[in-house]
Amino acid sequence: MSRRTEIDVRPITEAEFPDWNRAMNTGFLRSPTVPADQLEARRPEFVPGRSLGAFDGERCVATFRSFDQEVTAVGGAPVRADAISNVTVTATHRRRGLLTRMMAQDLAAAKDRGDVVATLIAAEYPIYGRYGFGPATTMAEWTVDVPRAGLDPRWAAPEDGGRIDLVEGEEVRKLGPELHERLRRAQPGAVSRTELWWQYRTGVVDWNGSQWTEPCYAVYRSADGEVEGMAAYRTDDRWGDAKQPLNTATVDWLIAVTPGAERALWHYLCSIDWITTVKSGWRAPDDLLPQLLPDPRAARITTQADWLWVRILDVAAALEARTYEGRGSVVLEVVDRGGLTGGRWRLEAGADGASCVPTTESAHLVLDVRELGALWLGDESAVRLAALGRVREERAGAARVVDALLRTSRRPWCPDMF
Structure with a gap:
């Protein structure tokens, strides 16, 4: 042997x-x-x-x-x-x-x-829960049937006085980082981008030998000239019978810091001559895209899955870092088999801030650190996890208290793969 x-x-x-x-x-x-x-x-x-x-x-x-x-x-x-x-x-x-x-x-x-936390994008779902990671954001990709969308075929420019400009990679590297920082400051779940990220996405550095082909880059500027949105997209060249265009625009990435910029960029992509299909790339699950179309049914979800996974390394720091729309308190017993941050914690939270301190009080809700990671950005529901048997209420109604504190009006989103 x-x-x-x-x-x-x-x-x-x-x-x-x-x-x-x-x-x-x-x-x-x-x-x-x-x-x-x-x-x-x-x-x-x-x-x-x-x-x-x-x-x-x-x-x-x-x-x-x-x-x-x-x-x-x-x-x-x-x-x-x-x-x-x-x-x-x-x-x-x-x-x-x-x-x-x-x-x-x-x-x-x-x-x-x-x-305070560890993060990853999981290629396979079953692997990372045993290390304390929980799926904290979801992504969705839409495919838009442009002729069915009901958009004005005569559209030529944003209605709000802004404009769309096509730019080169050099300008993307100049304008993109500041725009992304504005998005990141407002978007729970967004992650930082390095200078190398922008070099990879504009062809300065070829990371995987994919025989780089440059996409088109579109920039939205508001009526006062401020850059508020940007997209990178690629198009194919496909024609059907009787010389009918069947071309697709596939979005590599799109970021916008105002609803007007988001509307203008999607409308632009759906207005390009010969484009009959738009693939949105990785978007938030509650993205505005479908409802920006006169016929939202023209946009169908073709991919939806877990995306950013979070592993809490410091319970107190993680819960004190975020804000809370409601006011309340709850005692959480966090089970961490990895021995990094388990224990019992009292969370006192409100619009003016939060305090999370160790306590010997009886727990209201018992949960594994992976479930806390899934709840931290506000996307998951403690009530739902209780129904699944993944958290345990020691005090009736504790899961609803946690939801009232942690859940958010818009869903978190991580625009990036890493």
């Missing part, structure tokens, strides 16, 4: 970065070969101590990377986050606890740094 060798889990060195990338590509079902130019494009993401690998001898067989991030809490406060990405385990080394070991190392380091 063959004996399994001991697997070494540790931060990688810069010299091991090529082998780590090969393992990551393998795990994501890409070609293992990483050309030199792609490898150099990825090097800025290497931060000593934040890229972990599992090594069977000299070969890297699992990957894990984290980086500093800010996520916007309800009310607009930026919260320090440990963003997790590039998680893979090679198929030959599954079921050996490699992810568990890497996750434990990273979360412990994040806790020591003072990060």
Whole structure:
């Protein structure tokens, strides 16, 4: 009988970065070969101590990377986050606890740094709940049947006096970061973007060798000239019988800081000559798009799924960082099998702020830290989780109290994949 060798889990060195990338590509079902130019494009993401690998001898067989991030809490406060990405385990080394070991190392380091939460986008749903992550936002993608939408075919410019301009990538890199910061300050669930993010999305850096093709970039300026919205989109060239256009505009990303900008950008996309279908890209589940159309049924949801997952690392800091529309108090017993932030906490909250302190009082609601992560941004319902048996009321009506405090009038949204 063959004996399994001991697997070494540790931060990688810069010299091991090529082998780590090969393992990551393998795990994501890409070609293992990483050309030199792609490898150099990825090097800025290497931060000593934040890229972990599992090594069977000299070969890297699992990957894990984290980086500093800010996520916007309800009310607009930026919260320090440990963003997790590039998680893979090679198929030959599954079921050996490699992810568990890497996750434990990273979360412990994040806790020591003072990060309030950890975040990730889950490729597979069942994996991350056991590490204390809960799905905190949802995304949806709409496909718009443009001829059915009922929009004015003579539309040529926004009705509010604003304008749409097509720009180049250089101008996107100049205007985009400030616009995104305005969005992020107002959008619970939004995360920070680095300069590298804008370079990737405008073709300055080719991260994955996808033979970059430049999209079209549209900028909305209000009547007074202020940039309030921006979109990147791609079009195809498809024609049907009798030379009828069947072209699709696919949105890579669209951000807007006013409803007028959002309306104008969607109307523009639906007015482009020959475009009969618009694919919205990843949007909030309560996005305005369908209701901006005279016939909302022209927009059908083609994708809807969990998106940003949150793992609470500091209960008090997380609950005190956000705002509350109502006033009330509740005692939460948070179960954390990872040993990072469990305990019993009294939350006192109102429009003027919140206090969350340890207590020995009897719990009103008992919940796992993963459920607290799902509730934190206001999208999930404690009443719903109680019905599912995932939280337990120790005082009748406690779940309704939690909902009255935590739920929000608009749903949180994370525009980004990372």
